[in-house]
Every structure is written in C-alpha cells, then in structure tokens.
Amino acid sequence: GAVVSQHPSRVICKSGTSVKIECRSLDFQATTMFWYRQFPKKSLMLMATSNEGSKATYEQGVEKDKFLINHASLTLSTLTVTSAHPEDSSFYICSASSPISYNEQFFGPGTRLTVL
Amino acid sequence: QKEVEQNSGPLSVPEGAIASLNCTYSDRGSQSFFWYRQYSGKSPELIMFIYSNGDKEDGRFTAQLNKASQYVSLLIRDSQPSDSATYLCAVNQAGGSYIPTFGRGTSLIVHP
Numbered sequence: 466g467a468v469v470s471q472h473p474s475r476v477i478c479k480s481g482t483s484v485k486i487e488c489r490s491l492d493f494q495a496t497t498m499f500w501y502r503q504f505p506k507k508s509l510m511l512m513a514t515s516n517e518g519s520k521a522t523y524e525q526g527v528e529k530d531k532f533l534i535n536h537a538s539l540t541l542s543t544l545t546v547t548s549a550h551p552e553d554s555s556f557y558i559c560s561a562s563s564p565i566s567y568n569e570q571f572f573g574p575g576t577r578l579t580v581l
Numbered sequence: 582q583k584e585v586e587q588n589s590g591p592l593s594v595p596e597g598a599i600a601s602l603n604c605t606y607s608d609r610g611s612q613s614f615f616w617y618r619q620y621s622g623k624s625p626e627l628i629m630f631i632y633s634n635g636d637k638e639d640g641r642f643t644a645q646l647n648k649a650s651q652y653v654s655l656l657i658r659d660s661q662p663s664d665s666a667t668y669l670c671a672v673n674q675a676g677g678s679y680i681p682t683f684g685r686g687t688s689l690i691v692h693p
Contacts, residue, residue, distance in 0.1 A: 499681070508683070508684075508685040508686055509619075509625070509669065509683050509686070511683070556622075558624045558625075562681075569615065569627060569630055570615070570627070570671070570681060571627075572617075572624040572625050572626065573624060574623070574624050575623065575624040
C-alpha cells in the first residue's frame with residue numbers, strides 16, 4: 466500500500482521558535498495533501514488542504530501566517546509552525562490522497578510537538 | 582455544511598461479540614466512505630472503504646452503506662481486545678479536488 470512518512474516524529478522546542486514538519490508520499494504522487502491537528506482525546510481537526518504548486522486552503526480559524534504550508538512537489542509538503550507557543554503543542558498529522566484509489570487518504574505517522 | 586455524525590461512545594463489548602459502529606452524513610452528494618482505526622497516540626489507519634449500497638466484507642470487518650438513509654456502519658465480528666481503539670468515519674464527494682469530512686470518532690472498548 467501507499468506509504469506516507471513524516472519527519473520529525475517528535476519535537477520539543479522553546480516558545481518563540483519555528484518548527485518545520487515534513488510530509489512525504491514515498492511511492493505515489495499526491496496532488497493533494499492534508500494537514501490535521503489533534504489535541505489529546507479530541508477529534509481530528511483539518512487545518513488546511515495543500516495542492517501541489519498552489520497556495521494552501523486553510524480552514525476557518527487557522528492562521529495562515531502562523532502555519533505556513535508549502536507543497537513544492539508531488540511528494541513533499543511541509544508545515545512550518547512559526548513563533549510556536551505552548552498552546553500549539555499538539556499531534557500534527559498529514560495525509561495524502563490517491564485519486565486512483567477513490568481518494569483514499571494515507572496518513573503519515575504524525576508529529577508530536579511540545580512547546581515549552 | 583457537510584456533517585458526519587458518530588456517537589463518541591465509549592462502546593463497550595465483551596471479547597468475541599459483534600461491535601456495531603454507526604455513522605450518518607448530511608451531504609447526499611457523498612460518493613465514497615471510509616472507516617479508519619486510530620489507536621491512542623497514533624495516526625489513523627484505513628480499515629475499509631465502500632462506495633456502493635450494501636455490504637462489503639473483509640475478514641472480521643463488514644461495512645454497510647445505505648445512501649437513501651445516509652448512513653454507513655462498521656461491524657466487527659469476534660471482537661478482540663486489540664480492536665479497542667477510536668474508529669473514524671470519513672465521507673468524500675466524487676472526483677476532482679475535494680475535502681474529506683471526518684466524524685469525531687467512536688471509542689470502542691473490547692473487554693476480556
């Protein structure tokens with residue numbers, strides 16, 4: 466099956482710093498990638514939809530200047546949390562969709578961000 | 582606004598029993614339906630997808646779709662403690678660029 470990787474799997478940073486998370490589709494081309502955030506014991510929340518070569522579409526309430534998304538190629542999307550604060554601590558998960566498989570979503574393993 | 586509803590649970594069933602998870606959706610244009618399993622602290626993993634009315638079986642799992650009533654369900658036969666997880670229902674529209682809609686998930690507990 467299709468594999469999506471995320472890096473890093475876990476990151477701890479100081480308040481005010483920026484953190485970049487990479488999402489890669491390893492064996493298929495993903496024209497669309499999605500970024501989610503999940504707080505403990507809460508549901509998956511879509512942050513933005515990332516299309517290769519175009520600007521990301523952000524969900525209501527998600528600050529585009531704080532969560533920078535770049536989808537430079539068909540296999541790589543990055544999420545940068547700028548000037549991170551403790552309230553940004555969360556589990557960030559990316560997914561990539563495969564149009565050849567009814568748009569099934571393949572999830573990355575997630576990145577646990579802790580901001581001190 | 583597209584909505585996908587799931588009972589948050591927890592749904593508690595004894596080992597060996599059938600667990601029944603339900604999901605309703607509001608958008609009649611929805612075309613494909615997915616069930617994901619998410620263990621605590623992990624990302625979701627696909628269990629099954631279905632796009633035609635009726636039942637689809639895969640091992641101990643059966644997905645059931647009724648487009649007229651706008652619901653999709655997941656049955657887990659011979660439930661095992663390892664099935665204890667949160668089950669997410671996701672609904673897509675057909676083709677092109679789309680945004681999948683996830684339910685909040687149902688927590689399943691299978692006790693020995």
